[in-house]
Amino acid sequence: MSARLLxxxxxxxxxxxxxxxxxxxxxxxxxxxxxxxxxxxxxxxGGFGGVEGLAAFIDRESIELLLDLTHPYAAQISxxxxxxxxxAGVPCWALRRPxxxxxxxxxWREVDxxxxxxxxxxxxxxxxxxxxxxxxxxxxxxxxxxHWTVRCLQAExxxxxxxxxxxxxxxxxxxxxxxxxxxxxxxxxSKNSGSASTxxxxxxxxxxxxxxLLLRRPQLPVVAxxxxxxxxxxxxxxxxxx
Numbered sequence: 001m002s003a004r005l006l007x008x009x010x011x012x013x014x015x016x017x018x019x020x021x022x023x024x025x026x027x028x029x030x031x032x033x034x035x036x037x038x039x040x041x042x043x044x045x046g047g048f049g050g051v052e053g054l055a056a057f058i059d060r061e062s063i064e065l066l067l068d069l070t071h072p073y074a075a076q077i078s079x080x081x082x083x084x085x086x087x088a089g090v091p092c093w094a095l096r097r098p099x100x101x102x103x104x105x106x107x108w109r110e111v112d113x114x115x116x117x118x119x120x121x122x123x124x125x126x127x128x129x130x131x132x133x134x135x136x137x138x139x140x141x142x143x144x145x146x147h148w149t150v151r152c153l154q155a156e157x158x159x160x161x162x163x164x165x166x167x168x169x170x171x172x173x174x175x176x177x178x179x180x181x182x183x184x185x186x187x188x189x190s191k192n193s194g195s196a197s198t199x200x201x202x203x204x205x206x207x208x209x210x211x212x213l214l215l216r217r218p219q220l221p222v223v224a225x226x227x228x229x230x231x232x233x234x235x236x237x238x239x240x241x242x
Contacts, residue, residue, distance in 0.1 A: 006063045007041075008081055012197060013095055013230045014069035020234065026061060030077075034168075054084035067233075068094040068223065073132075073191050075218035082221035091224040093236070098228055099192040099217060100202060107211040114138070117189065120213050121146070124187040128180070130201060131191045131215055136164065149183045170197035176204045188212045 005025040007018055018027040018039050025041035028048075035045055048054035058066065066085045070077045078094065085092035102108045111117045114134065121127055122143070129135040129150040139162050142148055148162045155166030163183070179185075180201075188205045190198075192214045205212050227233040 004062055004064050005067055006058060006061070006065075007067045008070050008077065010070050010074070011095075011097075012195065013097070017067075017069060017230060017234065026063070048080075048084075051080045051083045051087065054080055055087040058084060058088040058090060063088070064090060066090055066092045068092060072097055072099070072193055072217055072220070073215070075220060078220050082223050085223070093225045093227065093233065094220070094223045095230060095233055096220065096226045096228060097194040099194045100199065103206065106202075106206055107209070108214055109211060110214050110216045112216050117213060117215065121187065121189070126184045126186045127189050127213075128183060128185045128187070128201075129189045130198065131189050135189075147183075149185070151179075169195070171200055173200045173203060176200045177207075180204050180208065180210075186210060189215075191215045192217055 005021065007014060007021070007025055007027045009015060009018060009027055009029055014027070015036065018025065018036070018041055021027075021041045023040060023042065026044055027036075027039060027041050028044045029035060030047065031045040035043060037043075048057050057063075066081055066088075068078055068081045070081075081094075082092050109120060111120050125146055127146065127148055129148060133152050135148065135150045136152070136156070139148070139150075139159055142159070142161050146161065149165065150158070150162065151165045151167055153166060153168055156164050158164045185208075188201060188210060190201065190212060202212065225236065227236070
C-alpha cells in the first residue's frame with residue numbers, strides 16, 4: 001500500500017484505521033475532540049475551506065485516494081469530500097456505518113429536524129440528549145415543565161433547568177443505568193450513529209420501557225466505493241485501490 005492517502009476522520013473506526021497506516025497517510029480531524037499524538041501517519045487539524053479548498057489540498061499534497069470515515073451525520077463534510085475528489089480527479093471511498101435497528105420491544109420515533117424533535121418532546125419532562133451539541137443552542141428555549149440533560153464532548157455552564165455533561169464513550173451498561181436513574185430520564189434523544197460504543201443507552205431505554213427519539217440520518221453522496229465494515233475497507237486497501 002504505497003498510495004498517498006487522505007483520511008477524513010473523527011470516528012472510532014477512522015482512528016483504528018489511522019493506527020494501521022504509515023507516513024504516506026494524512027489523517028485529518030475537525031479538532032472537536034482529542035487529537036492523537038501516537039500515530040505514524042501525519043495528523044492535520046482544522047477545516048479545508050470548503051470544496052475548493054479541499055480539492056486544492058488534494059492537489060498540493062499529491063493525494064491519490066480520499067477516504068471518508070467521518071460521522072454518519074457529518075453530511076456536509078461527506079458532500080464536500082465527494083465533490084472535491086471529483087474536482088481533483090481522485091477516487092473517494094467511504095465507510096457507511098449501518099444504523100441501529102429497533103427490536104420488537106423498542107419504542108423508536110424518527111424526527112427530521114429540530115422543529116420535529118421539539119414537537120415530539122412536548123409530552124416529556126426529563127429528556128436525555130445524546131445527539132451532539134445542537135441542543136446547547138436551544139437551552140434558552142426549555143419549556144417550563146422540562147429539565148434537559150445534554151451529554152456531549154465538553155461540559156459547559158447551563159441554565160437552572162438544564163445540565164450539560166462532558167463525556168466521551170464508550171459507556172458501559174452500568175454507567176448508563178446509573179445516569180438514567182440519577183436524572184430520572186423519561187425519554188432518550190439520539191442520532192442513529194450505529195456505533196457500538198454508544199449503543200448501551202438504547203439497551204437501558206429498552207429495559208425501562210422508555211421511548212427513543214432519533215434524528216433521521218441525512219442523505220450522503222454516492223462515491224466510488226462504499227464499505228459497511230472497517231475490515232472490508234482495510235482489505236480493499238491491502239489489495240490495491242486502482
